[in-house]
Amino acid sequence: MPNTGKTESVRSRPPEARPLDAFDRRILGELAADAALSYADLGSRVGLSAPAVHERVKRLRTTGRIRGTVALLDGPSTGKPFLAFVHVDSTGWGKTQELLDLAELPEVEEIHSVAGDTCMLLKVRCQSSRALEGLLARLYAMPSVKATRSYVVLSTYLERPPQAGMTETLETEWAAGEADDTRP
Amino acid sequence: MPNTGKTESVRSRPPEARPLDAFDRRILGELAADAALSYADLGSRVGLSAPAVHERVKRLRTTGRIRGTVALLDGPSTGKPFLAFVHVDSTGWGKTQELLDLAELPEVEEIHSVAGDTCMLLKVRCQSSRALEGLLARLYAMPSVKATRSYVVLSTYLERPPQAGMTETLETEWAAGEADDTRP
DNA sequence: CTTGAAAGCTCTGTAAG
DNA sequence: CTTACAGAGCTTTCAAG
Numbered sequence: 001m002p003n004t005g006k007t008e009s010v011r012s013r014p015p016e017a018r019p020l021d022a023f024d025r026r027i028l029g030e031l032a033a034d035a036a037l038s039y040a041d042l043g044s045r046v047g048l049s050a051p052a053v054h055e056r057v058k059r060l061r062t063t064g065r066i067r068g069t070v071a072l073l074d075g076p077s078t079g080k081p082f083l084a085f086v087h088v089d090s091t092g093w094g095k096t097q098e099l100l101d102l103a104e105l106p107e108v109e110e111i112h113s114v115a116g117d118t119c120m121l122l123k124v125r126c127q128s129s130r131a132l133e134g135l136l137a138r139l140y141a142m143p144s145v146k147a148t149r150s151y152v153v154l155s156t157y158l159e160r161p162p163q164a165g166m167t168e169t170l171e172t173e174w175a176a177g178e179a180d181d182t183r184p
Numbered sequence: 185m186p187n188t189g190k191t192e193s194v195r196s197r198p199p200e201a202r203p204l205d206a207f208d209r210r211i212l213g214e215l216a217a218d219a220a221l222s223y224a225d226l227g228s229r230v231g232l233s234a235p236a237v238h239e240r241v242k243r244l245r246t247t248g249r250i251r252g253t254v255a256l257l258d259g260p261s262t263g264k265p266f267l268a269f270v271h272v273d274s275t276g277w278g279k280t281q282e283l284l285d286l287a288e289l290p291e292v293e294e295i296h297s298v299a300g301d302t303c304m305l306l307k308v309r310c311q312s313s314r315a316l317e318g319l320l321a322r323l324y325a326m327p328s329v330k331a332t333r334s335y336v337v338l339s340t341y342l343e344r345p346p347q348a349g350m351t352e353t354l355e356t357e358w359a360a361g362e363a364d365d366t367r368p
Numbered sequence: 369c370t371t372g373a374a375a376g377c378t379c380t381g382t383a384a385g
Numbered sequence: 386c387t388t389a390c391a392g393a394g395c396t397t398t399c400a401a402g
Contacts, residue, residue, distance in 0.1 A: 031254070034254065051370085051371095052370080054396075064261065066258075067257065068218060068220075068256045069254065072251040073250060077247075085269070085296075096341075099341075103341070103342045105353050107353065109342070109344055110344070111341040113337070113341070116336070117333075118335065121269060125346055138354075149301075151300040153298050155296065157283075157296065162262070162309055163291075169291065170289060170316075170322075171311060171315045171318060232387095235387085236386065238379075238380080369402105371401090374398090375396105376396085376398100381393100383390085
C-alpha cells in the first residue's frame with residue numbers, strides 16, 4: 001500500500017483512450033486483485049521487466065484506466081454491518097438532482113439509474129436500521145419520490161471490486177451451451 | 185501503489201477483534217480513500233508519527249479490518265460497460281449452493297441474500313447483454329430458481345467502496361430532524 | 369522491448385525519552 | 386506515545402543494446 005520514489009504527480013482525466021493490449025489487461029487484472037505489488041513482482045507475473053511495467057502502469061493511471069488504489073475495508077467489523085439496496089420510484093425525470101445529492105452521505109455507496117420496474121437503485125451501508133430509516137425519511141422528503149422498496153441484506157456471500165480480465169466466461173459459455181440447452 | 189520494505193507477510197483471519205479508537209477510524213478512512221499513501225503522509229494526516237501509524241496499519245491488516253488493497257478500475261473503459269442487478273427467486277432454502285458457485289464467474293461481483301420480495305440479489309458486470317443472457321440461462325438451468333428480475337443499469341452516478349469514517353451522518357441527521365419532521 | 373547500474377525515497381527495526 | 390538513527394529494499398531514472 002505504501003508509496004515510494006517520487007513520481008506520483010498523476011491523477012488526471014482521460015486525455016485519450018488508446019486500446020489496451022494483452023499486457024495491459026494482465027496488469028490491470030493483477031492490480032485489481034492486489035495493488036500492493038512491487039513492480040518487480042508484477043513484471044514477473046505478466047512477463048515484462050520492471051521498467052516496462054512501470055511505464056505501462058503510469059500510463060494506465062494517467063489515461064484513467066486505473067482510477068486509484070484503495071484499501072478494502074471489512075464492512076461488518078468496521079461498524080457498518082447494515083447493508084441494504086433501495087429501489088426508488090420517482091415521478092418526473094428531471095428531479096434526479098436531489099437524489100444525486102445523496103452522494104454526500106458516506107453511507108451511500110452506489111447510485112444507479114436502471115431499466116425495469118423502478119427508476120433508481122441505491123446501495124447503502126450503515127450502522128443500524130435506524131440509519132436506514134434516516135435515509136428513507138430523507139428520500140420521502142423529496143417531492144418527486146413516489147415509493148421505495150428496501151432489500152435488507154441478510155448475508156453477503158460475495159462482494160468484490162470489478163474483476164478485470166480476459167476471461168469472458170459467460171459469453172463463451174452461453175455460446176457453447178446454446179445448442180444443447182435443455183431446461184428441466 | 186507499489187510495495188516497499190520487506191514486512192509483507194500478513195493476510196490472515198481475524199484473531200481477535202479489539203475495538204478501534206478514533207485514530208484507527210481516521211486511518212481506515214484515509215486508506216479507504218487512497219491506499220497509495222506513504223506512512224509519513226498518513227501519519228501527518230491523522231496526527232501520529234510514522235512508526236506509530238505503521239504499527240496500527242499492520243494490526244488493522246492482521247485483524248482483518250483491512251482485507252487488502254486493490255486498484256480501482258474504470259469499468260466502462262476496461263471492456264465491461266454492462267452492469268446489472270439480478271433478483272433471484274428460488275424455491276426451497278437449502279439449494280443456495282448452486283447460486284454460490286456463481287462466484288467463480290468473474291462477471292459476478294456480489295451475491296447477497298436479502299429480505300424482501302426476493303431471495304437473492306446479484307450484481308453482475310459484463311461486456312454485453314449477451315453475457316447477461318448467458319448468466320440468466322445458467323440461472324434458469326438451476327431447478328431451484330423460480331424467477332428472476334433484471335435491472336440493467338443505464339447510468340451510474342456513484343460507485344465507491346465502503347467509506348470508513350466517524351461521520352454517522354444519517355443517524356444523527358434523523359435523530360435531529362425527528363422533532364420538526366414535516367413532510368410536504 | 370531488454371539489461372544494468374546509480375540515486376533516492378520509503379520502509380523496518382532498534383534504541384532511548 | 387514520541388524522536389532519532391541506521392540497514393535494507395524497492396522504486397525510479399538513465400544509459401546502451
